[in-house]
Amino acid sequence: MNLVVLMRxxxxxxxxxxxxxxxxxxxxxxxxxxxxxxxxxxxxxxxLLKERYGGRVTVVAPEAPEVADVLYTAAAKGADxxxxxxxxxxxxxxxxxxxxxxxxxxxxxxxxxADLVLTGAQSIEDLxxxxxxxxxxxxxxxxxxxxxxxxEVSNGTATVIKEFQxxxxxxxxxxxxxxxxxxxxxxxxxxxxxxxxxxxxxxTRIEEFEAPQPVPEPLQDVTIVALAKPEATGRAEMLEGSVxxxxxxxxxxxxxxxxx
Numbered sequence: 091m092n093l094v095v096l097m098r099x100x101x102x103x104x105x106x107x108x109x110x111x112x113x114x115x116x117x118x119x120x121x122x123x124x125x126x127x128x129x130x131x132x133x134x135x136x137x138l139l140k141e142r143y144g145g146r147v148t149v150v151a152p153e154a155p156e157v158a159d160v161l162y163t164a165a166a167k168g169a170d171x172x173x174x175x176x177x178x179x180x181x182x183x184x185x186x187x188x189x190x191x192x193x194x195x196x197x198x199x200x201x202x203x204a205d206l207v208l209t210g211a212q213s214i215e216d217l218x219x220x221x222x223x224x225x226x227x228x229x230x231x232x233x234x235x236x237x238x239x240x241x242e243v244s245n246g247t248a249t250v251i252k253e254f255q256x257x258x259x260x261x262x263x264x265x266x267x268x269x270x271x272x273x274x275x276x277x278x279x280x281x282x283x284x285x286x287x288x289x290x291x292x293x294t295r296i297e298e299f300e301a302p303q304p305v306p307e308p309l310q311d312v313t314i315v316a317l318a319k320p321e322a323t324g325r326a327e328m329l330e331g332s333v334x335x336x337x338x339x340x341x342x343x344x345x346x347x348x349x350x
Contacts, residue, residue, distance in 0.1 A: 091145030091243065093136040094201060096191055096209035096225070097164070099123040099154035103214060107319075114314045125160045128210025134275035135240060136208050137168045143243055146170040148201060150194065152178040152187070158296060159287075166282040166290035173198060177301040188221045192228030193302040204267055206248065211236050211271035222271035234264050235271030 108120040212219035226233030
């Protein structure tokens with residue numbers, strides 16, 4: 091099987107986010123970026139398919155700080171080819187990111203045809219999960235999202251498990267080639283020791299490919315007017331005393347507000 095995995099770097103929301111001087115975007119220099127969690131699961135699912143059916147796994151990631159470490163880690167886990175996509179501007183919109191990735195997949199030598207393109211079902215910057223279906227639309231391939239397993243691949247089709255609300259799961263057959271938005275792999279993403287990553291850094295060459303220019307911004311129906319941090323209101327009132335005293339004060343407050 092020829093498997094391609096798209097991986098993206100996203101802001102680490104554990105860190106404090108800073109607004110850029112333009113007031114309309116995040117300060118890219120202050121951001122700490124990490125690999126999108128669902129993209130890491132997409133890589134794991136691709137590696138499991140490789141182990142089951144053979145073939146090769148290629149990882150493509152847009153240029154970003156620390157992305158080289160992610161690509162070397164992917165190689166240490168078992169990826170056969172790692173590619174950094176250059177020329178993709180930081181903070182690019184979801185639709186433009188999908189357009190850039192899809193155009194690059196079609197242009198990178200010896201990458202397509204592929205059986206499956208796997209990427210995360212959603213990310214911190216793409217909660218609607220639009221990157222995978224937009225890539226599929228650009229390639230003209232079928233798409234299936236919120237995938238939790240690829241149970242079988244045979245005769246030009248893949249049997250895919252899709253998750254629904256309330257814990258329900260559905261089994262679908264999709265014709266290959268196809269794009270899958272992976273919610274979670276069949277197993278947790280594998281851990282690789284630092285020594286193995288360092289060995290991969292010595293043995294692996296990260297290919298660099300320029301994104302087709304210019305990258306358009308399709309479907310740009312929303313304009314960001316301004317960003318602002320949440321205001322600290324200081325309206326919290328701490329109730330102190332014994333359990334009975336706190337309960338009494340709470341009842342008084344609720345009664346004052348007409349809630350009792």
